[in-house]
Amino acid sequence: MQAMANELVGAAHAENLLGVGEHRRNFQRLSRLFDEGAVELSKAREVVDMMDLAYGREGLFESRRRELSKQLAAQNALFRIRSNASLINNLSGSFAGNAERILSAERDKTTSAIGFAKIVILATGVGAVLIALASAMFVARYVTANITSISNAMMRLAQGDRATRLPQKLAANDEIGILQRSFRVFRANALRLDRMNQRLNRQNALFERVFLNITDGVAITDPEGRLTAVNPSFSKTLRLDPSLNPVGAEIQVVLRSSILAENKSNWRFDESFAGFSEIHGDNGLVIEIRRNALPEGGGVWLFSDATERRQVQDRLRQIQHIEGLGKVAGEVAHDFGNILSSIASNVHLVEQSRTNAQTDTYFYRMRNALEIGTSLVQRLLAFAKKQALMPEVIDLNELIAGLIDLIEVSLKDGVALETQPGVGPNYVLADPGQLESAxxxxxxxxxxxxxxxxxxxxxxxxPDKSTTVVSVTDTGSGMDKATQLRAFEPFFSTRSGENGTGLGLAMVYGFMKQSGGDAAICSKCGIGTKVSLSFPTAQVASETPREIASGQTALLVEDDPDTMRQTASCLENEGFSVTPASTLEGAMTHLDKIEHLDLLVTDLNLDDGKTGWPLVKQCEDKFADCQIIVVSGRLPERFFDGCEQLKARTVALVEKPFSQEKLESALQGRRCGACA
Ligand SMILES: Nc1ncnc2c1ncn2[C@@H]1O[C@H](COP(=O)(O)OP(=O)(O)O)[C@@H](O)[C@H]1O
Ligand SMILES: [Mg+2]
Incomplete structure (x- = not known):
């Protein structure tokens, strides 16, 4: 029994399944001994208990076996786990190795990739910097330069330089291009504006010129009738004090202080006036007044001095009237002349066969009446432009010179006669006898x-190349307007009795018209009268071929070198051999030396206040045939003023600037300008 218990205990403590089996087999053997009865009965119970304990499913051996099996299984499992773990370890090691390798490969790859990436990034960076630089340069060169040039051009344009342009490159299709095109549009607009401005300025200037220079007085008034603008002719036309500026004053007040106030009529020119009116003053003064209302109130006033126009109209009427009278007079004179000549011839016949001496007185009276009648007829014919004229080219200077004596004896004491001949010859085509009589x-x-x-x-x-005028001016009573208008009419006379026939001026008028000229009167009461006879200048110089003075000698005295050169070349053109002298002394010395001289041309005012007259005098004394021309920028009022001892002879006075034409006319009219 003890052994059985030991076996049980041994089994309980067995370390492995073999030990358990061993103990079991030992127990079984012992238990069989028990079965064979070798064991005392007292102990049988305990053995059965021990057997219960030992066998069965829950018996010790089985439990121990199961426990050990489980331990074994656990150990196996642990082992397997361990082996698996080692496997896993190995695997993971190899995996880690692989992974390591792969990683390292990847790392290498990544490193090279990074290196490449670095290069790429660097290259990209450099590229970007280069591009940035290029862009900056582009911006600087293209954008900035273009913008600068455009903005500069804009500034110049704004400052008024319209000639400014952008380079004529094709504009790109970008913002710069848009800017350039904008600039061109801007410039085109500026030019158009300029043109418009210029047009406006021109128009303004034109209006201003018209406003300032129009001979009519223009005034603009506001709705209250105050002057807001006047032109210079306003004061002139209305004879206002030119130093006073009427702007701001009431027009009515201004007009009342003007020449219009002298007029007696009851005029009323204020803002209520509209349309046209005219005022007549003394001495034929006529002022026309017009006023146009402005849409916004106020008005434009126009004051025109129509005096001259009216005079011209009056003169025209006068001429028409005289022409009409001329026709009648011509007819009457013609028929009356025939009657007179018939009476005259019959009177002559009766006179031949007269028997009674007493009839002599009657015949004498008849002859007188016939002479008066004939003279009347002749004068009427002259007025009617129907007298027989024998025109010829005459130099007016000569004609007047020859007439002076006759005029002087006809004048009463106390009346002085002055003559003022023209420069050079003054040729006209006229009947000399009739002209003298006129x-x-x-x-x-x-x-x-x-x-x-x-x-x-x-x-x-x-007055001009084509007209030659002879005038008779007096300091007499003058004529009023009515007399002036009728003075040329035949039989109009203000002189009473025998003194006036009223045919003098009528004859003069008819003669002048018949000779292709005209007669005009300018007179002022109490001041005097000027009657002017104007002729077309006769073209004599061009008809006669010019003589060239070849081989003739001339002395030219002139202190101004330029004038000297110019005058010398004029003289040389005429064929003269010219000796120049720049001083009076030099010229005098030359005159002393030479034996012959054809022409002396001397400046009148030489240096040092000396004049050319002594030279003229010496030349006149020494060379009787020498022609003398005195040239001056300031002609003396009378010929020979300052050298009265000179004889009247061949001296021509020519006004500077000297010209070929003036020289020619002075040379041709050798006697022109001769005057005492
Ligand atoms: N030099 C003058 N000064 C003033 N009145 C003049 C002058 N010449 C002419 N008249 C005026 O013209 C009028 C006409 O002149 P005229 O035909 O010569 O006739 P008459 O001398 O016979 O009167 C004169 O009566 C005179 O009133
Ligand atoms: Mg007379």
Whole structure:
């Protein structure tokens, strides 16, 4: 039993399944001993208990076996776990190795990739920097330069330089291009504006010129009738004080202080006036007044001095009237002349066969009446432009010179006669006898208009190349307007009785018209009268071929080198061999030396206040045939002023600037300008 228990205990403590089996087999063997009855009965119970304990499913051996099996299984499992763990370890080691390798390979790859990436990044960076630089340069060169050039051009354009342009490159299709195109549009607009401005300025300037220079007075008034603008002719036309500016004043007040106020009529020119009116003043003054209302109130006033126009119209009417009278006079004179000549021939026949001496007185009276009638007829024919004229080319200077004596004896004491010949010869085509009679007639009229003492001047001038005028001016009573208008009418006379036939001026008028000229009167009461006879200048110089003075000698005295050169070449063109002298002394010395001289041309005012007259005098004394021309920028009022001792002879006075034409006319009219 003990052994069985030991076996049980041994089994319980067995370390392995073999030990358990061993103990079991030992127990079984012992238990079989028990079965064989070797064991005392007292102990049988305990053995059965021990057997219960030992066998069965829950018996010790089985439990121990199961426990050991489980231990074994656990150990196996542990082992397997361990082996698996080692496997896993190995695997993980190899995996880690692989992974390491792969990683290292990847690392290598990554490193090279990074290296490449670095290079790429670097290259990209460099590229980017280069691009940035290029862009910067592009911006600097293209954008900035273009913008600068455009903005500069804009500034120049804004400052008024319209010639400014952009380079004529094709504009790109970018913002710069848009800017350039904008600039061109801007410039085109600026130019168009300029043109418009210029047009406006021109128009303004034109309006201003018209406003400033129009001979009519223009005034603009506001709705209250105050002057807001006037032109210079306003004050002139209305004879206002030119130093006063009427702007701001009421037009009514201004007009009341003007020449219009002298008019007696009851005029009322204020803002209520509209349309046209005219005011007549003394001495034929006529002022026309027009006012147009402005849409916004106020008005534009126009004051026109129509005096001259009216005079011209009056003159035209006068001419028409005289022409009409001329026709009648011509017809009457013609028929009356025939009657007179028939009476005259019959009177002559009766006179031949007269028997009674007493009839002599009757015949004498008849002859007188016939002479008066014939003279009347002749004068009427002259007025009617129907007298027989024998025109020829005459130099007016010569004609007047020859008439002076006759005029002088016809004038009353106290009346002085002055003549003022024209420069150079003054050729006209006229009947010399009738012209003399016309001038004489004018002088007689002038003489009659002078009460006790006064002056009559007969002058000749050429206002232009084509006209030559001879005028008779007196300091007599003058004529009023009505007389002036009718003075040329036949039989119009203000002189009473025998003194006036009213045919003098009528004859003069008819003669002048018949000669292709005209007669005009300019007169002022109390001041005097000027009657002017104007002729077309006769073209004599061009008809006669010019003589070239070949081989002739001339002395030219001139202190100004330029004038000297120019005058010398004019003289040389005429064929003269010229000796120049720049001083009076030099010229005098030359005159002393030479034996012959054809022409002396001397400046009148030489240096040091000396004049050319002593030279003229010496030349005149030494060379009787020498022609003398005195040239001056300031002609003396009268010929030979300052050298009265000179004889009247061949001296021509020529005004500077000297010209070939003036020289030619001075050379041709050798006697022109001769005057005492
Ligand atoms: N020089 C003059 N000065 C003033 N009145 C003049 C002058 N010449 C002419 N008249 C005026 O013209 C009028 C006409 O002149 P005219 O035909 O010569 O006739 P008459 O001398 O016979 O009167 C004169 O009566 C005179 O009133
Ligand atoms: Mg007369």
């Amino acid at each position: 001038i004489l007639n004018l002088c007689l009229n002038a003489d009659q208009s002078i009460k006790s003492a006064g002056r009559i001047r007969v002058s000749i001038r050429r």
